[in-house]
Amino acid sequence: MVKTVTGEESHLTSIEHRLNQSHLSSQVGLVIGNLSSNSDRVFVFDLVPTPVNDAGKPASWVVESKEDKKKGGSKSKSQSQSNAGAVLEIDREWVAEHARQVSRMLVGGMKVVGIYIWVNENLFKNSTLVLCQTVKGVADAAPIRDIVWDERLLIHISYSPRRWTCKNCSLSSNITSSSLRPCDFKMGRVLSTLQKFKCVYNFDIRFPISRDSVSKTFAGIVRDIISSHGEELKKAKALIDGKLVNVDEQYTSDCVHEVEFLIPFTQQTSLQAYSEDEVVGILVFSGSICSYAYSNSKEPISQALADIKGDIISSLHSRLDVVCDEADGQMDSVADGSGEAVNEVSTPIPVPQLQLQSFRERCCLSFPRRVFVPWLADTYICDYIQPSETLEVLKDHCVELMSMEAPTDTKTILEPEGESVTLSTNSYWETLTPLSTELKTSSLNNHSDDKGSVSERHLEKSSNVSITAALLVLILSILVGVMLFVFRT
Known part of the structure; x- marks a missing residue:
């Protein structure tokens, strides 16, 4: 309370x-x-x-x-x-x-x-x-x-x-x-006592898709992955300004502290054991996120680290929400324009709303990038810009949603994720080759390789004999030459 x-x-x-x-x-x-x-x-x-x-x-x-x-x-x-x-x-x-x-x-x-x-x-x-x-x-x-x-x-x-x-x-x-x-x-x-923390978090998640989850939508699968990765991130150790620190201590400096998280590979919950019949594909989720967090100076460092971790996961959820909202808006606009229900034949369903079982080819879904706008007392808030949008959308959001003046100088807006560094998901469906077939194929290849290896071994032996004979001839010629030189002298 x-x-x-x-x-x-x-x-x-x-x-x-x-x-x-x-x-x-x-x-x-x-x-x-x-x-x-x-x-x-x-x-x-x-x-x-x-x-x-x-x-x-x-x-x-x-x-x-x-x-x-x-x-x-x-x-x-x-x-x-x-x-x-x-x-x-x-x-x-x-x-x-x-x-x-x-x-x-x-x-x-x-x-x-x-x-x-x-x-x-x-x-x-x-x-x-x-x-x-x-x-x-x-x-x-x-x-x-x-x-x-x-x-x-x-x-x-x-x-x-x-x-x-x-x-x-x-x-x-x-x-x-x-x-x-x-x-x-x-x-x-309150604002003048805040401690500032920054983290650039790179991730590359490869998540196996089981047959039990094919009935879910693409967005639902990604949301589950984000939540699962959030549990992994909670256990991650952190470096602050390149050093291990006591999380029970407090920071009282005015500078921005750089945070880096270390996640052991052995603790990744997404790396589960699946049988050949259970896995129908793999979803690759990768990108780079910039995160800021502000913590009261009376709070321990552990609170700031928890805020950074929470911001990373919230940012992933927010980007997915933005993509889903845009997809819903497209569907609503088409339905309003035609006056009829939208179907898959007349209008393609956006990727976030598709069920995984409805497509078998590779697909790519680009997420919006995060930008930061100056707010109160050297703090920042953020917004998400789609590839097709400009910073003018950001100004409208600041005025309408946050009741603040729109930034007049675009140089004050931070774009640490850049144009080329975007959050993206690549989902590819490739039916796994049965293990028995692979073994048969590999055994056939090995059998054919064994036939060829016999001749290769003969060639290797003959080449070794030739080299040895050449060396002996060279040594004998040198000895004969030395002896003739001595006798003539």
Whole structure:
């Protein structure tokens, strides 16, 4: 259970000032922060408002009571703020979708740890159920894979009276008013105390495809491989700045620490024993990933390493999600344009949606590359660029999803993975030759080779005799020459 929540004072204060100037009756958004290793403290970096939906409507709005509607504009703002009959409405699905997309843009040590709501005190008290349901939807859409945490935060910024409060919201299936429990909230320095870690991780996974898994889609197989590799990565030893370190210690330097992981070949769970009849193909999954992670200076190094490992696996999942989303969009656009269901004959199904049993030839699926954008206090967030996209897409995502100014100078955007270094999967299906046939073929080749080897041995013997005779003749000629020279003298 989280006991203390510390927010970045300089940034959150400016957010509160902006909300006061906006004169909005309500606003809902995401809480971006970091959870401590023992899950009792959360450090809040930013509050990101959920943008308007596709129809141009806000994610939250206030439904006034009938009495308030009758009075109309004659009621003052202070009276409307204290109205106990108003109801808060939230587009929970849209907030959850916002959380899903924002979670892709966060690097190691940064998580969607909850939501915030900007309403008056009365509305907050009357909207406990809808707020808890929104928190639950955000947690399902943006899960924290590497930490077991059955709660999320609900930060209330009240403008009548003006104050900040924070509560833990339980993620149990039965959501009631008792699902909210208070926790301490305070302002302080958070971003300036972060330790920065960077890792360039190269991997090459060769995963055998069994007959039991041919009914799965291509994306499903790759997702299983990512999860399996994540378990291997958890056991990997790490070098920080080229040295082995005590993971229980803390770092307090301002430089970016380089991390390198060492995975023994003997611990690869993908290298399993399969019989000849079980394996129908091999999937090759390789690439190079750049990862960043930010950890509080009070946390041990082990937490930073766990954040880096979690970021690597999350990045693989996010890239696969981007590819699948694009494939779904293509299918939807074709279906909308034709007005008929899409079938395999008229329109080819994208590779991520194909079942492995539907194709037998080699295929290649290129994944998007990762780029990094400056965020708050020398930190970075990321985004994924498809080969056909430009950095203009990145600017749109920053403005719409993160509610930040688009980077004007492209030189500040980091592209460590480069154009040529992309994440790709190569799936090839080659029916394995039966072992008996291979043995027969090899034995026939050996038999034919044995026939030829007899003549080869005769040639070798004759050549050896010729060389020996030549050496003897040479030696005798030298001796005869020496003797003749001596006698003449």
